[in-house]
Amino acid sequence: MAIGWPRDRKMTEPAAPPSQVSASREPTGRAPGATRSLTARLVTGLSSLLILGGLILAFAAFAYGRTAARDAFDRLLVGAANDIAASISIRDGAPVVDLPVSAFELLALAPDDRIAYQISGPGGAVLTGYQDLPRPTSSARDLVLYDARFKGEPARFIRVTRRFAERQFSGTVEVIVGQTLRARTQLAFSITRNALGGLAVGGIAMLAFAILIVHSALRPLERLAKGIAERDPQDLTPIRAAVPGEVDVLVQATNGFMARLDRQFATMKSLISDTAHQLRTPVAALRAQSDLAAEEDDPARREEIVVKLHAGTVRLSRLLDQMLSRALVIHRADSARRERVDLRDIALDIFEEGDHAALSPGAEIRLEIGDEEVAVLADALSLSEAAKNLLGNALRHGKAPVTIGAEQENGQARLWVRDSGPGPAPELRARLGERFTPGRSGAGRRGASSGLGLAIAQSVAETYGGTLEMESDAPGFTIAIVLPAAEEHR
Amino acid sequence: MIRLLVSLALWVFFAAAASAQQPEAIRHFGPDQPAREITLRTTTDVAILAPAIGDFLTTHSGLAIRFEQWGSNDLYEVGERDCLAGRAGADLVISSGVQHVVKLVNDNCAATWVSAETSALSPELRWRDQVWGISREPAVMVYNRALVPPDEVPLTRFDLVDLLRPAQSPYSGKVATYDIASSGLGFLFAFVDSQEASTFGALMEAFARSGAVATCCSAEIIDGVARGRYLIAYNILGSYAAQAARDNPDLGIIAPADYTLVLSRAAYLPGPTVNPDAAALLDFLLSAPGKRALAKTNLIDPAVDDGGGGNREEALTPRRLIALGPPLLVATDDMKTARFLERWREIFAR
Numbered sequence: 001m002a003i004g005w006p007r008d009r010k011m012t013e014p015a016a017p018p019s020q021v022s023a024s025r026e027p028t029g030r031a032p033g034a035t036r037s038l039t040a041r042l043v044t045g046l047s048s049l050l051i052l053g054g055l056i057l058a059f060a061a062f063a064y065g066r067t068a069a070r071d072a073f074d075r076l077l078v079g080a081a082n083d084i085a086a087s088i089s090i091r092d093g094a095p096v097v098d099l100p101v102s103a104f105e106l107l108a109l110a111p112d113d114r115i116a117y118q119i120s121g122p123g124g125a126v127l128t129g130y131q132d133l134p135r136p137t138s139s140a141r142d143l144v145l146y147d148a149r150f151k152g153e154p155a156r157f158i159r160v161t162r163r164f165a166e167r168q169f170s171g172t173v174e175v176i177v178g179q180t181l182r183a184r185t186q187l188a189f190s191i192t193r194n195a196l197g198g199l200a201v202g203g204i205a206m207l208a209f210a211i212l213i214v215h216s217a218l219r220p221l222e223r224l225a226k227g228i229a230e231r232d233p234q235d236l237t238p239i240r241a242a243v244p245g246e247v248d249v250l251v252q253a254t255n256g257f258m259a260r261l262d263r264q265f266a267t268m269k270s271l272i273s274d275t276a277h278q279l280r281t282p283v284a285a286l287r288a289q290s291d292l293a294a295e296e297d298d299p300a301r302r303e304e305i306v307v308k309l310h311a312g313t314v315r316l317s318r319l320l321d322q323m324l325s326r327a328l329v330i331h332r333a334d335s336a337r338r339e340r341v342d343l344r345d346i347a348l349d350i351f352e353e354g355d356h357a358a359l360s361p362g363a364e365i366r367l368e369i370g371d372e373e374v375a376v377l378a379d380a381l382s383l384s385e386a387a388k389n390l391l392g393n394a395l396r397h398g399k400a401p402v403t404i405g406a407e408q409e410n411g412q413a414r415l416w417v418r419d420s421g422p423g424p425a426p427e428l429r430a431r432l433g434e435r436f437t438p439g440r441s442g443a444g445r446r447g448a449s450s451g452l453g454l455a456i457a458q459s460v461a462e463t464y465g466g467t468l469e470m471e472s473d474a475p476g477f478t479i480a481i482v483l484p485a486a487e488e489h490r
Numbered sequence: 491m492i493r494l495l496v497s498l499a500l501w502v503f504f505a506a507a508a509s510a511q512q513p514e515a516i517r518h519f520g521p522d523q524p525a526r527e528i529t530l531r532t533t534t535d536v537a538i539l540a541p542a543i544g545d546f547l548t549t550h551s552g553l554a555i556r557f558e559q560w561g562s563n564d565l566y567e568v569g570e571r572d573c574l575a576g577r578a579g580a581d582l583v584i585s586s587g588v589q590h591v592v593k594l595v596n597d598n599c600a601a602t603w604v605s606a607e608t609s610a611l612s613p614e615l616r617w618r619d620q621v622w623g624i625s626r627e628p629a630v631m632v633y634n635r636a637l638v639p640p641d642e643v644p645l646t647r648f649d650l651v652d653l654l655r656p657a658q659s660p661y662s663g664k665v666a667t668y669d670i671a672s673s674g675l676g677f678l679f680a681f682v683d684s685q686e687a688s689t690f691g692a693l694m695e696a697f698a699r700s701g702a703v704a705t706c707c708s709a710e711i712i713d714g715v716a717r718g719r720y721l722i723a724y725n726i727l728g729s730y731a732a733q734a735a736r737d738n739p740d741l742g743i744i745a746p747a748d749y750t751l752v753l754s755r756a757a758y759l760p761g762p763t764v765n766p767d768a769a770a771l772l773d774f775l776l777s778a779p780g781k782r783a784l785a786k787t788n789l790i791d792p793a794v795d796d797g798g799g800g801n802r803e804e805a806l807t808p809r810r811l812i813a814l815g816p817p818l819l820v821a822t823d824d825m826k827t828a829r830f831l832e833r834w835r836e837i838f839a840r
Binding site: 104114117 | 595596597598613617618619685815816817819820823824825826829
């Protein structure tokens with residue numbers, strides 16, 4: 001078959017690039033709803049973590065540095081105090097201090113710190129040194145280290161005692177040595193600074209590693225995106241890519257989405273082929289009969305053919321109605337929002353619409369609904385189409401009176417149609433579970449149209465999680481769309 | 491309130507006592523109607539510091555300097571009293587009694603000052619950025635060339651001890667040194683000597699045996715040597731000796747070859763705040779032009795300046811710079827000082 005597109009294309013835009021190429025470029029742009037990149041999030045998170053950790057470690061390092069500096073310089077104090085204590089001797093019954101320069105040279109290892117000292121004899125009489133130095137609060141031990149102020153500056157002090165039990169002198173001589181804290185603070189800061197320097201290098205290295213890791217962790221996503229972009233537009237088969245478990249969720253969802261798309265495609269294709277198939281026979285029959293009518297000279301016979309032609313046209317139009325209704329139902333199954341529907345309203349609407357009157361004038365139709373709401377979550381239009389088809393079938397193939405009703409029992413909502421006839425033949429019923437099978441129905445054209453109605457009802461029932469149930473008993477044949485009842489409305 | 495009463499009481503007490511301490515000399519430098527004036531208290535003679543101060547004032551017009559010359563012990567006491575009373579008293583103090591200055595700094599009496607000039611000082615000549623070494627002056631022996639034969643000139647302390655050893659030594663009673671009880675500088679030299687070497691004991695013994703003279707003040711001692719009252723003076727400040735030797739060729743100077751003490755006069759800015767003019771004067775004295783000015787009056791002996799001395803032979807003599815730092819506190823300890831003086835008196839009382 002000749003299609004005009006090559007000529008059109010040449011006329012309009014000869015150099016137009018193949019549409020697929022431009023399509024494959026689209027994913028490089030950022031979707032309008034895209035949020036911050038995962039890399040940025042991870043890097044921000046890790047940086048804050050590192051900064052927080054760094055702060056905690058900085059405090060720890062400073063605390064450690066202070067302790068280390070204090071211990072180191074406390075040893076100087078102890079050494080100096082002991083040195084001074086050792087220089088005390090008893091001369092003429094009194095303690096005499098020959099202050100050793102070595103003690104001060106030891107303390108001068110803290111080069112910028114001022115030195116306080118005091119040597120006092122029994123009763124606290126100051127022998128030499130500063131007159132008013134702070135004393136330790138505890139007096140229990142021989143060696144006490146304490147913090148106090150020395151002439152306007154915080155300082156660290158030590159007190160050591162030396163006991164004399166000599167012929168001329170017996171008692172305790174107390175040595176207090178103190179030193180301001182500059183060197184300690186400097187050492188503490190230098191320890192902290194060194195620790196923080198190492199920490200900063202480590203932190204930056206960790207951050208760099210983290211960025212690398214994040215990049216490599218996100219690489220499967222890029223691969224996936226590239227794979228999808230390069231796909232044939234018609235290719236709706238599931239994505240088969242080796243991805244990490246976290247991304248697999250996304251792949252599964254995409255696959256589910258594509259499967260649905262594929263199903264819709266398939267449905268649409270079969271709908272079109274079904275429709276073409278369905279229409280061929282009746283249209284061919286109409287053509288044959290109109291041919292016959294054209295060639296018939298006998299007016300009586302021609303009249304007869306025209307009646308048949310009319311009947312055929314009516315059937316064709318009904319068939320078309322049903323096909324449209326099925327297309328509608330199939331379309332809405334995937335696209336319409338599910339909402340709370342009262343099945344009694346559906347039954348009542350169909351009963352009141354009175355479409356059936358045109359279908360079989362004079363037939364008696366009854367409505368049977370209760371007071372209780374019969375609620376389901378579904379699409380009202382699809383349900384209505386399904387029920388109309390069931391009613392149409394009952395009117396055409398069953399016996400009057402026909403009843404339409406809705407009821408709820410045991411958590412199941414039923415929308416049903418009952419006629420007083422025996423129902424369809426067993427072999428037809430057996431096939432009702434199958435999909436609509438055009439042209440193969442033993443019931444011929446009539447069977448085809450009723451089969452289509454049932455197929456619509458069945459697919460609607462299945463779309464909303466229910467079944468199509470049939471029952472023949474004393475009063476007649478009942479066919480019902482059974483759906484799970486919606487929960488009580490609050 | 492109590493603190494106020496105490497300080498008031500102290501002030502009254504010290505104000506009454508203050509009459510005892512007076513500067514030995516006062517001189518004004520700079521314009522008569524100055525925009526600003528700073529007070530410089532020092533143990534240094536006016537004549538010796540005058541060239542440096544003159545150079546400084548040429549670049550600071552409108553500034554006047556009240557120059558007060560003090561005895562080193564008095565200067566210490568007045569500084570201590572000012573510090574206790576919470577006032578600065580002077581804007582810049584330069585003292586040869588460096589142990590006193592170290593003690594005052596240790597007592598938190600000095601203000602902190604950091605400049606390019608102070609930072610350039612070696613660590614020995616700087617403590618806490620509150621005390622700085624201004625001069626480099628060796629402690630020397632001075633002798634009378636006319637009276638001491640050249641082959642008897644002592645080059646070391648051992649030579650001096652040997653000179654004094656004979657029972658009928660011509661040097662008996664003719665050796666002089668500072669009276670360390672009245673001279674802070676004399677005390678410092680003696681004290682550092684006692685720390686430096688065991689020679690000190692032998693020297694003291696020799697002084698005691700030979701009846702050495704302890705007397706006051708560089709000028710008097712040098713004058714005594716010049717006049718022949720003394721033959722040799724020990725531990726005399728090199729700057730004064732050099733000054734005197736320039737006028738009197740009979741005076742000979744020896745830097746002891748066993749070791750030579752080097753004094754660096756200590757400067758501090760009485761706290762708690764710094765007078766910027768005083769700090770500028772300090773920076774000038776530490777700067778290269780300041781050093782040149784000080785060298786004119788021998789306050790900086792080029793052989794012992796920071797470079798270590800360009801003259802190799804001079805450099806062979808071990809120079810012991812008296813470092814400004816906490817160990818000098820020992821020289822201010824009451825008990826230590828008392829015992830040291832006691833021993834000294836025992837020696838010179840004989």
